[in-house]
Amino acid sequence: MLAYLTTIALLAHHVAAQGNMLRFACSQLVVDRVDPIVQPGIPYAAHLHQIVGGNSFNLTMDPANHDLPSLSTCTSCSFKEDFSNYWTAVMFFHHKNGSYIRVPQTGNGGPQGQLDNKGGLDVYYIPSGKVTAFKPGFRMIAGNAANTVDSKVNKQAICNRCWTGTSDTPFVGGAPCSGSDTVDIPADPKCKMIRQTIIFPTCWDGKNLDSPDHQSHVAYSGGYASGGGACPSAFPVKVPQIMYEVMWNVTNFADKSLWPADGTAPFVYSMDIGGPAAHGDYVFGWQGNTLQAAMDNNCNLNADCPKAGIHKQTDAEYNACTKAQMAPETVDGWIKALPLGDKAVKA
Numbered sequence: 001m002l003a004y005l006t007t008i009a010l011l012a013h014h015v016a017a018q019g020n021m022l023r024f025a026c027s028q029l030v031v032d033r034v035d036p037i038v039q040p041g042i043p044y045a046a047h048l049h050q051i052v053g054g055n056s057f058n059l060t061m062d063p064a065n066h067d068l069p070s071l072s073t074c075t076s077c078s079f080k081e082d083f084s085n086y087w088t089a090v091m092f093f094h095h096k097n098g099s100y101i102r103v104p105q106t107g108n109g110g111p112q113g114q115l116d117n118k119g120g121l122d123v124y125y126i127p128s129g130k131v132t133a134f135k136p137g138f139r140m141i142a143g144n145a146a147n148t149v150d151s152k153v154n155k156q157a158i159c160n161r162c163w164t165g166t167s168d169t170p171f172v173g174g175a176p177c178s179g180s181d182t183v184d185i186p187a188d189p190k191c192k193m194i195r196q197t198i199i200f201p202t203c204w205d206g207k208n209l210d211s212p213d214h215q216s217h218v219a220y221s222g223g224y225a226s227g228g229g230a231c232p233s234a235f236p237v238k239v240p241q242i243m244y245e246v247m248w249n250v251t252n253f254a255d256k257s258l259w260p261a262d263g264t265a266p267f268v269y270s271m272d273i274g275g276p277a278a279h280g281d282y283v284f285g286w287q288g289n290t291l292q293a294a295m296d297n298n299c300n301l302n303a304d305c306p307k308a309g310i311h312k313q314t315d316a317e318y319n320a321c322t323k324a325q326m327a328p329e330t331v332d333g334w335i336k337a338l339p340l341g342d343k344a345v346k347a
């Protein structure tokens with residue numbers, strides 16, 4: 001992580017106050033086949049997601065009247081004031097006998113501290129200079145769940161990294177989505193963990209809380225993990241750089257003799273597609289002015305920040321915030337096929 005910060009500092013050399021950022025754990029709220037952004041109101045949506053954050057998460061979250069902070073009674077993310085929802089696909093291991101099992105997840109470690117996640121993901125808000133926090137109703141998507149082609153993916157924003165140890169201390173590798181990071185999910189028995197990174201656009205058009213494809217109201221600056229870089233003129237408002245990090249623990253699936261005999265991928269995301277289909281969804285839901293205050297006051301990592309009025313919950317507190325599936329089906333243990341159309345069936 002130290003090397004990571006150094007790289008960020010180098011990438012963002014033109015930015016004055018680089019360094020502090022929020023980095024915190026979010027445990028699983030629910031693993032559910034719902035998608036209030038792309039398929040609002042539809043249970044058994046196209047594919048399975050893991051959702052973290054405020055428990056007002058619902059089948060429908062109309063930006064005009066779904067106020068996440070007031071409708072939520074808890075959040076599975078570390079900061080008590082953050083009722084946002086964050087979601088991604090989940091990863092499955094495909095056994096050569098045809099069955100699938102969901103790959104377990106854990107928090108990331110490193111010099112910045114181990115994040116304790118019960119499933120879920122790590123979230124970053126990285127400011128680069130003065131940033132403008134998102135507005136209530138704001139949402140966006142990074143990546144494309146239907147994409148099957150590596151070359152269509154912005155590899156500087158969406159990638160996977162093979163972790164040959166079960167810990168990232170000492171830290172190996174450069175900035176997120178650099179070096180030998182790949183769009184594809186690594187298929188190498190040496191990998192003990194696969195770290196998935198999803199970096200969101202950091203420039204906003206300043207007008208639209210959403211757009212028909214949930215992407216064209218925002219743009220990348222070219223700075224990626226640093227949040228640095230100049231925004232394109234049509235997207236003049238610099239927002240905090242959101243980054244998700246998902247640590248998939250593939251230790252139990254390293255035995256290549258169990259992998260599909262036809263050479264197809266041992267690891268896929270929920271869509272039954274590999275790395276090119278990786279995507280992340282975000283619905284802003286911080287209470288009042290707290291995110292703006294956290295950015296303005298250089299709040300750092302996963303700690304209380306009195307100047308901004310944000311408070312870290314205990315692991316037990318955020319782990320306890322869960323929600324029942326709205327599209328009930330089996331998502332744990334061996335299943336006969338991926339939950340894509342019909343309900344999943346136990347293997």
Ligand SMILES: *[C@@H]1O[C@H](CO)[C@@H](O)[C@H](O)[C@H]1NC(C)=O
Pocket residue numbers: 055056057058059060071
């Ligand atoms: C979720 O939506 C249903 C149906 O509209 C509603 O009855 C319920 O109160 C909502 N839950 C939350 C937490 O907003």
Ligand SMILES: *[C@@H]1O[C@H](CO)[C@@H](O)[C@H](O)[C@H]1NC(C)=O
Pocket residue numbers: 105106166249250251252
């Ligand atoms: C990863 O999975 C292995 C095998 O189940 C387990 O022994 C190990 O503790 C897990 N590591 C983490 C960091 O969760």
Ligand SMILES: *[C@@H]1O[C@H](CO)[C@@H](O)[C@H](O)[C@H]1NC(C)=O
Pocket residue numbers: 095097098099334347
């Ligand atoms: C495939 O292997 C797993 C692990 O041994 C087992 O639990 C599952 O039932 C098997 N599936 C089939 C269809 O045989």
